[in-house]
Amino acid sequence: MSTREKWRRAAGLLLVVLILAIAATPEFRTFVTLPDHLRLPQGQAHELSLGIPFSTAVQTAGGSGLGVGGTSPVSLAAEETGRYTLDVKLFGLIPIRRMTVDVVPQIRVVPGGHSIGVRLRSKGVLVVGFAAVKDSDGQVHHPGREAGIQIGDAIVAIDGKPVRGEEHAAHLFQEAGRKGRPVTVTVRRGGESLERTVTPVQDGESGRWRVGLYIRDGASGVGTLTFYHPASRKFGALGHVIADGETKRPFEFAEGHITAVDVVKIQKGKRAAPGEKITNQFESGGRLGTIEKNTRFGIFGRLSAPVRNPLYPEPLPVAMASQVKEGPAEMLTVVEGQKIERFQIEIVRLMRQPTAEGKNMIVQVTDPRLLEATGGIVQGMSGSPIIQDGRVVGAVTHVFVNDPTRGYGVLIEWMLQEAGILKAETDDAGLREEGLSRRLPVLPAVTGG
Template sequence: MWKTISRKEKLRRVLLIIFGAGVIALAGVSYQYVKNAVPDRINVVVDRQEQVRFGLPFRSLLESESEEVLLNGSSKIPSDQIHLQLNQPFSIYSEQEGTYRLSLKLFGIWKLKDIEVDVSDVQYAVPCGLPVGIYMKSDGLMVIGTGRVTAQTGEVMDPADGILRSGDYIEAINGMPATDKKDMIRAVKEAGNMALTLSVRREGETMDVQMTPVQTQEGDYKLGLWIRDDTQGIGTMTYVCANGAFGALGHGISDGDTGLLVQTSGGELYDTEILGVEKGSFGKPGVMSGVIYYGNQSRLGSVEANTDQGIFGTANPRFLSRVKNPAIPIGYRQDVKKGRACIRSSVSGELKDYEIEIQKIDHSSNRHNKDMVIRVTDPELLSLTGGIVQGMSGSPIIQNGKLIGAVTHVFIQDSTRGYGIFAENMLEAAENSIN
């Protein structure tokens, strides 16, 4: 016999299902939040106790998997295992340089993630704040987009549609390397109405595609491609080390049309002169205008990497001779505090430090170049620029005598505020991209 289920029982089951789904969803969101709130890597100075704080909404267990790394919780007794309560700070101490590992478990049961602890001696760099002209060659011919071509017959065609797309890089044409737009123009002209084989790099994978030029009503041949082989602009040098290694911008150089990070084969730094500043206003960021002086006599260094955390390379003696300020220690994320700090900039034509306020700090390592929210408070800089303007990206942020980061972005709706990146994230990106 079939058992009849009452409406009340049906409603109860539906509510239980909804409740269960809600609990699962909440657990998933909470897990992801906690995972993102905890950095994958912590840098500490050898033989110095470092205080760290995670934004944890749940009780967790932190374990050191190496006897060289000691943890200190609320008990004040160093150990290999501590319980973390909510936003409770803890400290890490090690007498030996090296790379070690911590393990974080939610409620002391579920493994959340491993955290790499990099223990090293104090690092020093000179916070620069000097403007530089930047020129970079793309690693191949970057495809900006496809376009229509009117054939000799009058038919409107889009020969590259469905074959190539924005962000592709053409590495070779008929087996010959393609490094300049002239290489493409010459190859299309020589091919006429014969098919071309293009070696294309897309999202790290290389493939060959066939394309046949279209003869236009003017009698020439086209593929219907918009391509770019270089990019240039003005930015700010963040730091330079004693060996000439530099970091600048605090964010990568992206293509203005596609918004994609430019994959570069290298580049150069050149002398630049700031000619003026257009102040920012509501909904419209300001901008530094200037001129770049190209030529061997104007070179300041070489660009070796373009990453989400900035551009990196080696400064030459000409640039190093202009650096007059002393080197200072690098501050790690645990050294960054809310409150007063300063940025160093040459936006006025003279290198100066301007007061700012750090309003928010994100200790996770997943936002690339938006680790801090800063606000310009210096009356002189506000009068000159209205706050943060384009071209100031890379201006070093200094707090308590340490280089802790760099300016990266301005808020569109409030030019007095913007984002900054941790200095340690720039140094890590430089190490990973160049070494």
């Protein structure tokens, strides 16, 4: 090997080592995780760390309503609503990053913390399992499964009659069986409407006519209210989607509501055994509002009347994703009766972009009182609002099964966007946007027919 070739290999190796060394620095990680788009509330200053140790220049386009100062961290002064573009240039010459900044009107919400009962009624009835039907001769049949009905299908009509619930479906199957005829079952599967012909079979033991399907028409459970937006009367809760326990799919519902509940007992969380809030029968509590959406960032709807939080008599401003930081914060939740209390937590990690299940942050309970009372995060706390520096920043959503002192949280920005509150307010500014609920135990399933 020639000397020149040796020098080339040495230089190449040195370059690789240099690149790896730079990639391992906190500054580089800060730079590569800079968002392409961020929102800032009007009238608030914000520091944006670029993570670049070299001379940089930041230029803005879109008007004079966004003041820019410094190099890194860059000071952004959000003076006027609107959309702006930030160009980051190395040494003031080489373009290395372009960001879009939306300055939006300040949003204020009443923080929640209230324990709530959640009740959803499905569209038709949901197929959650199969059951064998044994006739009087001992023969085993699976009428529904053999007809092509699948777990997760929603039965919306039987012989053209809309299904109103479990008992109604069972009655229609029974009547068809008595008359000795098959039925036409209309199911909804993945947005598609399908028809299947099923012949009921008479159960040899009970004498009832069955189609061998476990069905359910609703889901219910306990969670926590995250926020109430007085201007629109909209609320957000849970911070994560309600999914069916058997199918694991988002629960599609025809109607739903939330109610007030009392926490009567806490089952403490332990390693590999998540705890939970034990509440009274929530149907006996007063209805608080109607559920309109079940999404990956929680449930949303409108309240029947305003709610109050005695810890914060006045609405609090919300923080956009770029304003949330790692460090101390507080969580609001109920551990006894209906009394909302504040407890100290630590935001130990942030993922500021939307994620599949709304897991934007990792939080850890540090408050000795809460650790003593609950062991950390328990089922029924999902939706508990997180407050930092006098602003609502997000909500607790999940617990770590092997460490109940830690869990996930969702950022309030994504909840507000899902609720339509943030979009509505940015539209007013002339812009266009281009579990831990107590594992929502579902109602007991019954066999159809």
